[in-house]
Amino acid sequence: MLVxxxxxxxxxxxxxxxxxxxxxxxxxxxxxxxxxIRILVAKPGLDGHDRGALVLCRAFRDAGMEVxxxxxxxxxxxxxxxxxxxxxxxxxxxxxxxxxxxxxxAVAKALRKMGGGDILMVGGGIIPEQDKPLxxxxxxxxxFGPGTPLKTxxxxxxxxxxxxxxxxx
Amino acid sequence: xxxxxxxxxQSFWSLKIKEIENKRRERPxxxxxxxxxxxxxxxxxxxxxxxxxxxxxGIPIRDIYTPxxxxxxxxxxxxxxxxxxxxxxxxYHTMYRGKLWTMRxxxxxxxxxxxxxxLKHLLENxxxxxxxxxxxxxxxxxxxxxxxxxxxxxxxGVNVSSVADMETxxxxxxxxxVSTSMTINAPAPILTCMYAATAEKxxxxxxxxxxxxxTDILKEYIxxxxxxxxxxxxxxxxxxxxxxxxQHMPHWHCISISxxxxxxxxxNAVQELAFTLADGFAYVELGLEAGLKVDDFADRLSxxxxxxxxxxxxxxxxxxxxxxxxxxxxEKYGAKKPGSMLLRFHTQSSGASLTWQQxxxxxxxxxxxxxxxxxxxxxxxxxxxxxxxxxxxTEETATIALRTQQIIAEETGIPKVADSLGGSYYxxxxxxxxxxxxxxYFEKIESIGGIIEAIKAxxxxxxxxETAYKRQQQIEKGETVIVGVNKFMMNQKxxxxxxxxxxxxxxxxxxxxxxxxxxxxxxxxxNALLRLKKTFMDTSANSMPAILTAVKAQATLGEIMDVGRxxxxxxxxxxEF
Numbered sequence: 001m002l003v004x005x006x007x008x009x010x011x012x013x014x015x016x017x018x019x020x021x022x023x024x025x026x027x028x029x030x031x032x033x034x035x036x037i038r039i040l041v042a043k044p045g046l047d048g049h050d051r052g053a054l055v056l057c058r059a060f061r062d063a064g065m066e067v068x069x070x071x072x073x074x075x076x077x078x079x080x081x082x083x084x085x086x087x088x089x090x091x092x093x094x095x096x097x098x099x100x101x102x103x104x105x106a107v108a109k110a111l112r113k114m115g116g117g118d119i120l121m122v123g124g125g126i127i128p129e130q131d132k133p134l135x136x137x138x139x140x141x142x143x144f145g146p147g148t149p150l151k152t153x154x155x156x157x158x159x160x161x162x163x164x165x166x167x168x169x
Numbered sequence: 170x171x172x173x174x175x176x177x178x179q180s181f182w183s184l185k186i187k188e189i190e191n192k193r194r195e196r197p198x199x200x201x202x203x204x205x206x207x208x209x210x211x212x213x214x215x216x217x218x219x220x221x222x223x224x225x226x227g228i229p230i231r232d233i234y235t236p237x238x239x240x241x242x243x244x245x246x247x248x249x250x251x252x253x254x255x256x257x258x259x260x261y262h263t264m265y266r267g268k269l270w271t272m273r274x275x276x277x278x279x280x281x282x283x284x285x286x287x288l289k290h291l292l293e294n295x296x297x298x299x300x301x302x303x304x305x306x307x308x309x310x311x312x313x314x315x316x317x318x319x320x321x322x323x324x325x326g327v328n329v330s331s332v333a334d335m336e337t338x339x340x341x342x343x344x345x346x347v348s349t350s351m352t353i354n355a356p357a358p359i360l361t362c363m364y365a366a367t368a369e370k371x372x373x374x375x376x377x378x379x380x381x382x383x384t385d386i387l388k389e390y391i392x393x394x395x396x397x398x399x400x401x402x403x404x405x406x407x408x409x410x411x412x413x414x415x416q417h418m419p420h421w422h423c424i425s426i427s428x429x430x431x432x433x434x435x436x437n438a439v440q441e442l443a444f445t446l447a448d449g450f451a452y453v454e455l456g457l458e459a460g461l462k463v464d465d466f467a468d469r470l471s472x473x474x475x476x477x478x479x480x481x482x483x484x485x486x487x488x489x490x491x492x493x494x495x496x497x498x499x500e501k502y503g504a505k506k507p508g509s510m511l512l513r514f515h516t517q518s519s520g521a522s523l524t525w526q527q528x529x530x531x532x533x534x535x536x537x538x539x540x541x542x543x544x545x546x547x548x549x550x551x552x553x554x555x556x557x558x559x560x561x562x563t564e565e566t567a568t569i570a571l572r573t574q575q576i577i578a579e580e581t582g583i584p585k586v587a588d589s590l591g592g593s594y595y596x597x598x599x600x601x602x603x604x605x606x607x608x609x610y611f612e613k614i615e616s617i618g619g620i621i622e623a624i625k626a627x628x629x630x631x632x633x634x635e636t637a638y639k640r641q642q643q644i645e646k647g648e649t650v651i652v653g654v655n656k657f658m659m660n661q662k663x664x665x666x667x668x669x670x671x672x673x674x675x676x677x678x679x680x681x682x683x684x685x686x687x688x689x690x691x692x693x694x695x696n697a698l699l700r701l702k703k704t705f706m707d708t709s710a711n712s713m714p715a716i717l718t719a720v721k722a723q724a725t726l727g728e729i730m731d732v733g734r735x736x737x738x739x740x741x742x743x744x745e746f
Binding site: 041054099126 | 393525526641651670
């Protein structure tokens with residue numbers, strides 16, 4: 001149990017998880033060029049539905065990322081502050097309470113205000129089709145619905161980070 | 170039993186586990202049983218199967234079950250008859266011949282007016298009990314005009330910021346003729362007082378109110394995570410509610426001990442069973458600590474379970490739950506009245522089993538789950554609508570969900586016989602297996618120092634999160650099949666129209682609060698809030714009368730919760746995963 005908790009740094013890769021192995025190798029490749037992907041999994045709002053967020057934390061960890069979890073009931077401003085202080089590459093936002101159209105853009109705004117406008121954002125939860133273009137405008141990509149395979153989410157994140165890192169060089 | 174356990178330095182739970190294991194080892198004696206052994210041995214030689222099968226909880230499942238698997242099972246002491254100890258076969262003598270289960274559809278969205286219309290629609294269409302869903306601000310004790318409520322008002326349920334909202338929700342619904350369930354936990358005492366005040370205003374005495382407030386804060390820390398104060402403060406308020414309701418609202422079930430959310434958070438059936446009952450035992454101990462006798466309040470406790478789609482495992486889970494509760498209430502807590510031993514429960518079909526992909530398939534899933542709940546003898550039932558992986562249900566989809574129950578009740582003939590799967594070799598074996606596995610968890614929890622310690626240490630939460638992750642991996646590998654998700658997939662975009670909730674509810678609720686705050690008698694309000702603060706600070710006092718006075722003085726939900734936040738502080742959950 002303790003290993004599970006402390007392995008958030010992504011060092012504990014002994015438990016090979018077949019289904020996301022490919023994604024992990026890809027992450028390590030990215031990592032070898034510069035560094036491991038650092039990701040903040042966050043629930044910005046009044047939403048206790050954390051099953052998906054917790055599954056993702058474990059999946060990102062097993063894929064070789066360094067994972068930080070915001071815990072529950074954080075405000076968009078708090079999410080932005082953690083993201084900047086922890087110097088993450090990506091903020092993964094999860095809400096299943098229908099408030100994503102308020103909370104997700106609020107995180108984007110807070111990030112811009114605090115000088116973290118270049119941090120990538122991905123979204124997930126119960127997000128209707130018509131909301132997706134509006135979130136994309138705020139630079140929040142993915143916006144994955146229920147039943148999305150972990151592989152899809154991980155490779156989306158890896159691709160986005162790779163694109164960004166390539167762009168920088 | 171307790172004394173014996175102490176003498177042998179063995180826990181109550183390890184004795185129960187040994188009891189089951191010893192009985193199962195009994196050798197067959199009659200000629201017929203010997204004959205069966207021979208028959209089975211020769212059949213086995215011809216049927217060789219190497220593939221392993223498991224239930225969704227990971228219980229190894231064999232290809233066939235026979236009387237051999239029921240070794241040690243005693244009809245009279247393990248099963249009995251419906252309405253008789255140990256209630257394995259159901260809690261009422263006549264079961265559904267006497268009264269069908271209550272069809273109780275979990276409803277609520279937008280403004281109180283929106284929800285009032287939905288409740289009336291469901292009642293007109295044959296619903297037999299009410300069940301309210303609240304929005305996130307209400308669940309966390311914030312008013313609609315609070316900064317944290319922005320974008321959340323009316324989204325996941327109805328918003329209730331003051332007693333006036335409660336009055337609007339129930340306008341035109343006679344509260345002495347319906348039973349109402351409210352899914353509210355951290356602010357449960359306040360919502361109970363708002364309901365009581367609404368009834369009083371309509372001239373209905375509190376003694377006539379029937380219904381349930383969920384109030385199960387332990388599962389909030391475990392699974393649903395809608396807490397406000399630290400555990401000790403919430404438990405003290407619950408203690409007050411148990412004492413108050415026992416005296417003034419004798420037909421009100423003030424706690425509904427809930428496994429539903431534990432399951433939705435990712436637990437398997439065995440974990441749902443064990444953690445829920447462990448929470449139940451903690452509430453019994455809370456009542457005893459408050460100085461009540463077990464038979465004075467145990468019949469006020471009710472349960473709420475999930476019903477997922479592993480059909481027989483779910484049925485076995487419900488039967489085992491009744492058996493364990495009866496056994497423990499009698500043998501461990503010394504209950505004498507049958508009413509204190511019987512486990513009455515509400516069931517909701519599994520939300521997590523519904524798929525976003527090919528949503529119409531969800532009607533089939535819900536039907537199978539509802540069938541399992543009815544075959545297992547549930548007292549009331551909510552059936553999910555097929556669009557609930559997308560949004561809150563529309564009037565049409567909620568009606569189809571209600572009709573699903575009505576078809577089972579009126580057309581299938583199932584309600585004519587109590588516990589019709591009782592006696593099935595498989596079901597009885599699995600019931601016993603679930604029982605044993607639950608006892609193992611109780612033993613483990615006790616070794617940690619009880620359920621509250623286990624929660625604070627994060628043990629229960631990690632068990633659930635690990636199961637959720639394992640299941641997701643099984644789905645990814647195709648070991649667990651979900652039709653339309655990882656097998657038989659189709660390409661569809663937005664195949665259904667869903668309920669849209671816009672910002673109008675938020676604007677209306679904020680405006681309503683502005684008017685309310687302008688109209689209130691401020692001296693009454695200040696006095697009531699001051700009295701409330703004093704009562705909260707005095708742990709020996711019962712806080713319910715002071716909450717009721719504050720509610721009647723038009724204090725808002727947020728104002729009352731803020732007094733609590735000031736006195737008790739707020740609880741921050743562990744940020745670990």
